[in-house]
Amino acid sequence: MSERHWGGDYVFLFENLILKDFRIRYRNMSLGILWSLINPLVMMTVLTFIFGRIFPRNDVHTQPFPVFILCGLVPFNFFVAALLTGATSIVDSAGLVKRVPVPREVVPIAAVLSNCVHLLIQIALLLLITVGFGLRPNRYWLWLPVIWALYVAFVCGLALGSSAINVYVRDTRYVLESFTTVLFWLVPIFYPFSIIPPKYVGIYQFNPVAALVMALRNILIDGIAPPMSLIVNLVLAASFTLSFGFLIFRRLKYRFYEHI
Amino acid sequence: MLPSLRFDRVTKTFVHHTGPMLLRERLIEMMRPSRRPRFEALKDVSFELAPGESLGLIGANGAGKSTILNLATGLCLPDRGSITVNGRVTxxxxLGAGFHPDLTGAENVRVNAAMMGMTRRQSAERFETIVEFSGVREFINEPLRVYSSGMMVRLAFSVAVAADPEVLLIDEVIGVGDQVFYAKCLEKIRSFQNDGKTIVLASHSTELVAMLCQRALWIDRGQIVQQGTATDVVAAYRAAGP
Known part of the structure; x- marks a missing residue:
């Protein structure tokens, strides 16, 4: 069993699908793109207030707390949004999957990449606030595109696998929603990695979301290069989810037509 | 010469009712595998089209015409048998498959062109031709939801023919356009035939099939009743009565 060869232009296709998504989402909103900024700013303010004023901790007071929080929120928000839109993408594009002979892999990947538009805006916000708090850009900022690219690849892999499974088991979406709620507490968003008791370190060490958060803090706040262990973690996570994601997707895609 | 499209003893079945697709049902199914009744949409269908030939598919609703087109498009795979296609298929x-109501006509044209495999350059070069052929220029920057179904079909047909396919598969849709556009479509299909392109047309209109296609295939409940020249098959189909 093999799929028909699609002889088109992938870059042009992705560009069009991402643009389409972006237009549909923002055409009917008066504030448009500003929504991408409002949500993280509100969350940043709330978390800064709660953990800066209500439960102040001495060890985090030495650093600009809003930057610290945003380093956690931006990766987490992207993870949740991209994973959920990715996971439901095949079912949501039933009209496309059942009627247009476009390579199916394109659909979940385009869903994740569409979220990158907001991501870029939020990263710009993060960098702006970082500089606003008097932290100067340093040469380790060059690591940022690398770690973000690995992270996006990691989420693409997850979206591929989960979008295919979601066609067969429609409550995959709810499983993922609960999972992301748990994840919020398991990623060091409002607390530093250093306060985690040694016996629980394992939960964090292999978590790629936490790895990106910690690497961001190293680069932006501490002004040091992220340790190799975090980079290796992200490389492994990306290659693992991408290869498994493609594998699952390839096995399941031939029956999409019958199950949507 | 290589055939453009070849179905070799193709059988396609569908599960009658897939049922609610939630985790609970999947788990139950895994514990107690029960064979759901399957329904044969196509049974042992074989035909072959050389480049430049046109085939009309006729038969009642649910006979399997659309299943043949979907399989030929590569949207699903046959259970048994093989399908060979040589050349680009469109x-x-x-009506409006792959179109989005919130995007304008022009935006939909670009997305659709990309999905049909056009490159950036081809899409830009052919945009004018597409708009011109569709005859909906006045509305090209309006969202698609204000389009009538006739206008939508005009646009969809225009993009599909601009993709310059070697094999064109059409399911009934062109009938939605008005007389003027209908005539334009027929003319375009004729020029495709003259250029040696292969066309498969599923239609309830035996007149259309007799007029446009050299060959026809009459299908009933997934099985071929008769295939041959369009005139013969259409005559036999009409004689059998509805």
Whole structure:
């Protein structure tokens, strides 16, 4: 069993699908793109207030707390949004999957990449606030595109696998929603990695979301290069989810037509 | 010469009712595998089209015409048998398939062109031709939801033919356009035939099939009743009565 060869232009296709998504989402909103900024700013303010004023901790007071929080929120928000839109993408594009002979892999990947538009805006916000708090850009900022690219690849892999499974088991979406709620507490968003008791370190060490958060803090706040262990973690996570994601997707895609 | 499209003893079945697709049902199914009744949409269908030939598919609703087109498009795979296609395939399967109501006509044209495999350059070069052929220029920057179904079909057909396919698959849709556009479509299909392109047309209109296609295939409940020249098959189909 093999799929028909699609002889088109992938870059042009992705560009069009991402643009389409972006237009549909923002055409009917008066504030448009500003929504991408409002949500993280509100969350940043709330978390800064709660953990800066209500439960102040001495060890985090030495650093600009809003930057610290945003380093956690931006990766987490992207993870949740991209994973959920990715996971439901095949079912949501039933009209496309059942009627247009476009390579199916394109659909979940385009869903994740569409979220990158907001991501870029939020990263710009993060960098702006970082500089606003008097932290100067340093040469380790060059690591940022690398770690973000690995992270996006990691989420693409997850979206591929989960979008295919979601066609067969429609409550995959709810499983993922609960999972992301748990994840919020398991990623060091409002607390530093250093306060985690040694016996629980394992939960964090292999978590790629936490790895990106910690690497961001190293680069932006501490002004040091992220340790190799975090980079290796992200490389492994990306290659693992991408290869498994493609594998699952390839096995399941031939029956999409019958199950949507 | 290589055939453009070849179905070799193709059988396609569908599960009658897939049922609610939630985790609970999947787990129950895993514990107690029960064979759901399957329904044969196509049974042992074989035909072959040389480049430049046109085939009309006729038969009642649910006979399997659309299943043949979907399989030929590569949207699903046959259970048994094989399908060979040589050349670029473009399909017009459903009114506005792949179009989004919130995007303008022009934006939909670009997305659709990309999905049909056009490159950036081809899409830019052919945009004018597409708009011109569709005859909906006045509305090209309006969202698609204000389009009538006739206007939508005009646009969809225009993009599909601009993709310059070697094999064009059409499912009934062109009938939605008005007389003027209908005539334009027929003319375009004729020029495709003259250029040696292969066309498969599923239609309830035996007149259309007799007029446009050299060959026809009459299908009933997934099985071929008769295939041959369009005139013969259409005559036999009409004689059998509805």
């Amino acid at each position: 399909a017009l399967l459903e």
